[in-house]
Amino acid sequence: xxxxxTGATGALGHDLTMVFxxxxxxxxxxxxxxxxxxxxxxxxxxxxxxxxxVHAGAWTNVDGCELDPDHAFRVNALGTRNVVEGARLVGGxxxxxxxxYVFDGLGNRPYVEWDAPNPLSVYGRSKLGGEHELGPEDTIxxxxxxxxxxxKNFVKTILERARSGQALTVVDDQHGCPTFTEDLAGMIRRLxxxxxxxxxxxxxxxxxxxxxxxxxxxxxxxxxxxxxQPISTAELNPPRPAPRPLFSVxxxxxxxxxxxxxxxxYHAPLERLVKELLAS
Ligand SMILES: NC(=O)c1ccc[n+]([C@@H]2O[C@H](COP(=O)([O-])OP(=O)(O)OC[C@H]3O[C@@H](n4cnc5c(N)ncnc54)[C@H](OP(=O)(O)O)[C@@H]3O)[C@@H](O)[C@H]2O)c1
Numbered sequence: 001x002x003x004x005x006t007g008a009t010g011a012l013g014h015d016l017t018m019v020f021x022x023x024x025x026x027x028x029x030x031x032x033x034x035x036x037x038x039x040x041x042x043x044x045x046x047x048x049x050x051x052x053x054v055h056a057g058a059w060t061n062v063d064g065c066e067l068d069p070d071h072a073f074r075v076n077a078l079g080t081r082n083v084v085e086g087a088r089l090v091g092g093x094x095x096x097x098x099x100x101y102v103f104d105g106l107g108n109r110p111y112v113e114w115d116a117p118n119p120l121s122v123y124g125r126s127k128l129g130g131e132h133e134l135g136p137e138d139t140i141x142x143x144x145x146x147x148x149x150x151x152k153n154f155v156k157t158i159l160e161r162a163r164s165g166q167a168l169t170v171v172d173d174q175h176g177c178p179t180f181t182e183d184l185a186g187m188i189r190r191l192x193x194x195x196x197x198x199x200x201x202x203x204x205x206x207x208x209x210x211x212x213x214x215x216x217x218x219x220x221x222x223x224x225x226x227x228x229q230p231i232s233t234a235e236l237n238p239p240r241p242a243p244r245p246l247f248s249v250x251x252x253x254x255x256x257x258x259x260x261x262x263x264x265x266y267h268a269p270l271e272r273l274v275k276e277l278l279a280s
Contacts, residue, residue, distance in 0.1 A: 004048050013057070042089060093138055098141065
């Protein structure tokens with residue numbers, strides 16, 4: 001199978017490139033392929049003739065998107081339109097990576113794939129705009145709270161600050177499921193190779209809050225978890241430009257009901273990542 005990966009040097013894109021080894025992988029970084037450039041995307045599709053495009057490229061700066069909606073929609077929504085058009089030109093399918101931020105977080109039970117989205121932020125709306133570009137033969141993978149070795153993420157930021165002795169205040173009223181890039185990439189590979197179309201929620205198990213996750217990872221690093229104190233989102237000073245859903249736990253219902261083994265609980269991959277980051 002020939003697979004074209006967009007955003008291939010991003011946190012998830014890097015691990016996607018690794019897990020598709022053994023297939024014919026074309027890894028396209030932002031620099032080599034700007035998905036907002038329709039001509040470039042159509043040309044890349046024509047030149048590489050992929051069976052599948054795994055579309056992980058996105059403008060993921062949630063607060064940046066709030067301040068520049070045109071750029072957010074240009075990359076995340078129109079960029080996805082270009083990728084789908086490119087795939088169709090060569091008879092390929094698309095696997096699009098989307099987000100828990102398509103939900104408003106006002107629910108009180110984990111969201112299933114059949115719940116109605118209602119994004120609060122420009123980022124969430126632009127990613128939902130991307131979802132609407134996909135066809136029945138394509139796959140959408142919604143995930144949440146992505147952490148890994150590459151790029152900027154919560155685990156790395158908290159670990160760095162805690163190791164430099166900074167006192168930390170972390171929000172305790174946003175609930176979600178941390179998801180680790182290696183595990184997520186492995187599930188995406190499976191869905192693509194098995195040619196499973198449709199919408200899937202894919203996260204590691206175990207809902208938590210950012211505060212509880214911070215304490216846990218600080219303790220795993222052998223530091224004092226009491227150095228992390230809880231605050232509410234309303235207490236953030238300054239407030240962040242983009243609103244976040246307070247409850248965005250995703251029930252991986254379509255995988256579960258489809259008999260696909262779910263990803264592990266988040267604790268083991270968290271421990272692995274903290275160890276790796278401490279060793280690096
Ligand atoms: N991070 C999360 O918590 C989270 C949660 C849910 C869903 N997701 C989704 O997961 C996917 C992977 O995100 P990630 O966590 O790996 O974030 P990431 O590290 O920011 O990766 C995104 C990649 O997309 C690239 N990109 C940005 N604009 C682009 C463009 N116009 N054309 C092509 N590539 C472009 C970025 O390149 P530059 O950095 O060089 O601009 C980066 O390499 C995204 O679709 C994101 O929406 C992420």
